[in-house]
Amino acid sequence: MNLLKKKFMHYRNENYLSILNKINLSFEFFPPSKKNLNQLFWDSIKKLSSLNPIFMSVTYGANNGNKNNTYNFVKKLRNYTKINSVPHMTCVHENKSQLIKIALKYWNNDIKHILALRGDYLHKNTKIKMYAKDLVILLKNIADFKISVAAYPEIHPESKSLQSDLMYLKDKIESGAHQAITQFFFDIDNFLRFRDRCLGVGIKAKIIPGILPIKDFNQVYKFCLLSNIYVPTWIKNLYLKSNQSLEEKNKIGSQLAINMIQSLYEEGVYDFHLYTLNKSDFIYSICCDL
Structure with missing residues (x-):
């Protein structure tokens, strides 16, 4: 039986020691x-920061025009929470001189951890240079820089x-990346097999x-269809x-x-990156129940 299904179906009512x-x-x-950038938003962010996260990352909106917002929000987030703030950077729609300018802007403002991504391209005939x-x-x-990169337990589409x-x-790691953060997934076994394969090739x-x-299951399921992410039938049901x-749906999620x-903790995993979708209060309640 799938590890998550076993845990959810048979042990969800048991009390666990907090991890x-x-x-x-x-x-x-x-x-x-x-x-949405109001006091309620910042209050919920403050609650999350009380959990002492290692860092808070901010997505990079090269495709929708909000990449300047990323820089501004990263600075505000760090100043408000005193937590290490990590901007995403994508390169598919940028030239090298633009990327150098952005990177220096971060470094000179004491933002020295970056999540480096290719990024999504808008058109199939886009000529990818980087x-x-x-x-x-x-x-x-x-x-x-400290650099994180993306990894795909269920293979990039x-x-x-x-x-x-x-x-x-492996090439990204050997080129200077320090760690990888995976795409989200719902099959723990797939992640554990991926972790083993990484070790097998020397990562x-x-x-x-x-x-x-x-x-919001419908929203998440659309993400899954776009990104080739497997959703077990029992979760759909x-x-x-x-x-x-x-x-009730919130409780299930x-x-x-x-x-x-x-x-995953029982399998020796001790680091977790939570995609909040800016639903900070929901994420905070989950973390407090760990």
Whole structure:
């Protein structure tokens, strides 16, 4: 039986010793609109920062025009929480001179950890000149940044094979990346097999699982279809009951995330990156129940 299904179906009512103080958490946000950037937002961020995360990352909106918002929000986030703030950088729509300018801006403002990504391209005929590996090399040539990169336990949708995907991750690590954060997933066994394959090809860097707690299943399922992420049938069935209230669905999403983290912890995983979708209060309640 799938590890998560076993945990969720058979052990969800048992009491566990808290693991919150035994694990390292990090959180991802996207730059909020001015409308949503209010005191309630900052109050919820403050609650999350009280959990002492290792860092808080901020997505990079090269495709939707908010990349300047990323820089501004990263600075505000760090100043408000005193937590290490990590900007995402993508390179698919940028030239080298633009990337150098952005990187120096971060370094000179004491922001020295970056999540380096290729980024999504808008059109299929886009000629890709730079990949994440190239961005890692560029950043390391500018300054001694700490660099995180992306990893894909269930293979990147554009990859030719599992092996080619692994070798590209290895190239990013060997080019100077310090650690990898995975795309979110819902099959723990797939992550554990991926971790073993990484070790098998000589990847010794930390592989941090990305966890996306489900608050809106329809929204999350659309993400899964776009990103080739497997959703087990038993999880789909949990959300197909028409008589469930919003509160019941939130409890399911919360418990699934808690069980994922507990199960991975039992398998020797101690670092977790939570994709918040800016739903800070929901994420905070999950973390407090770990």
